[in-house]
Amino acid sequence: MVEFFSKVAVEAKASDVRELLKLTKIPGMISFAGGLPSPDAFPVEEMKGVAVDVIDKHGYKAMQYGTTEGLAELRTLIKxxxxxxxxxxxxxxxxxxxxxxxxxxxCGKVFINKGDKIACESPTYLAAISALKPYQPQFVEIDMDEEGMRLDHLEKQLQSEKIKFIYTIPDFQNPSGRSMTIERRRAMVDLANKYDVLIVEDSPYSELAYDQEAYAPIKSFDTEGRVIYLSTFSKIVCPGFRVGWICADEKYLSKYIILKQGLDLHTNQFSQYMIENYYSKYNMDQQIDQIKSLYRTKRDAMIEAIELHFPKSVKTSKPAGGMFLWVELPEGIDSKALLPKALEQKVAYVSGEAFYPNIPKKNTMRLNFSNSTVSEIHKGIKILGEILSEALL
Structure with missing residues (x-):
């Protein structure tokens, strides 16, 4: 049977997170694994009325085929x-x-030929690795510090390698939780101009700033149309609608549109109408503030529990926003090897090695705080603390 598969299909592997999410269906499982928004953040009651409004106002149009570019009213909202x-x-x-x-x-379809070099943060978003890998690029990992991607390391690579584009998550990065400073955002654009390279800015978390105002995106410093900006409604409305967007110069966007036509013709028309109607009817600033308050409480609860229960030799990020904490264990401790013990006690997390496209760092893990309740966070972190303490004996 294998002879019928393409090379891409043969080499494809299931996402660690998607596989772990299956475990969340087990009664009593405390999952810090997936990047799931809290159900408490979903505007369920409001959406009941919105659905009726969409059908009343738009009727058959909401159920008909649409343009590949997307609903004009929604694109105006995104503008x-x-x-x-x-x-x-x-x-x-x-x-x-x-x-x-x-x-x-x-992005893979539009830009990547086999062997092209893509610069990315180390670690980086594992689903970006999964999305781009079938196009067979070479990932060039760039070190990070507390201020985001290290631009001195990036420039060394740009000097010695032909990089096709830089992929970055500058706001509360998944998985590290770090944010790139304004100075580095501006400087990254300068480097892109200097070395004739594109930037793919992935920004799903920018609205989820808990301790500071959200920084201006890299795209705001774009002087030559080099930045392709990606964002989504998944974190501030609901992920099940599957509605996001790309903002880019027309010379690039035209190719995205053509290639999207071959994927799905267009994004779900009814979902687009739902989101546009929801924004027109409700105060989104208030909705986002409520989400931030909810997640800030959960983040603080996880940090507090970690400080109480984790061994002192374990390093943990303290993100100013987003949905994740990044954990670094002492050298020699393999977080994936510890996962079965955690699952036996009904606690799930993601081993950090999945976030490195080349050489994994096995002594790392990612913890999501947005989906669990505060009591689940305290209980689950206590269990993980006991497992880590035992491993360090």
Missing amino acids: DIMAKRHVNTDISNILITTGSQQGLDL
Whole structure:
């Protein structure tokens, strides 16, 4: 049977996170594994009325085929959102995607030839690795510090390698939780101009800033149309609608549109109408503030529990926003090897090695705090603390 598969299909592996998410269905499982928004953040009651409004106002149009570019009303809304994020653009520069994940896949389709070099943070978003890997690039990992991707390391690679594009998550990065400073955002654009390279800015978490105002995106410093900006409604409305967007110069976006046509013709029309109607009817600033308050409490609970229960030799990030904490264990401790013990006690997390495209660092793990309750966070972290303490004996 294998002879029928393509090389890409033969080499494809299931996502560690998607596999672990199956375990969340087990009664009593405390999952710090997936990047799941809290169900408490979903506007369920509001969406009941929105659904009726969409059907009453738009009827058959909401159920009919649409344009590949996406609903004009929603793209106009996104234009306004981008303006609030300090990016002045036009709807001709906006393409609606089926979640940010489709945007990542389209980046591979549009730009990557086999062997092309892609610079990314180390560690980086594992689903970006999964999306881009079938196009057979070479990932060039760039070290990070507390201020994001290290631009001195990046420039050394740009000097010695022909990099096709830089992939970065500058806001509360998944998985590390770190944010790139304004100075580095501006300097990254300068490097891209100097070395003739593109930047793919993946920004799903920028609205989830708990201790500071959200930084202006890299795209806001774009002087030559080099930045392709990806974002989504998944973290601030609901992920099940699968609605995201790309904002890019028309010379690039035109290719995204053509290639998207071969994927799905267009993103779910009804979902697009739902989101546009929801924004027109409700105060989104208030909705986002409520989500931030909810997640800030959970983040603080996880940090407090870690300080109480984890061994002192374990290093943990303290993100100013987003949905994740990054944990570094002492050298020689393999977090994946400890996972079965955690699962036996009904606690799940993601081993950090999945976030490195080349050489994995096995003594790391990612913990999600947005989906669990505060009591589950305290209970689960206590169990993990006991497992880690035993491993360090």
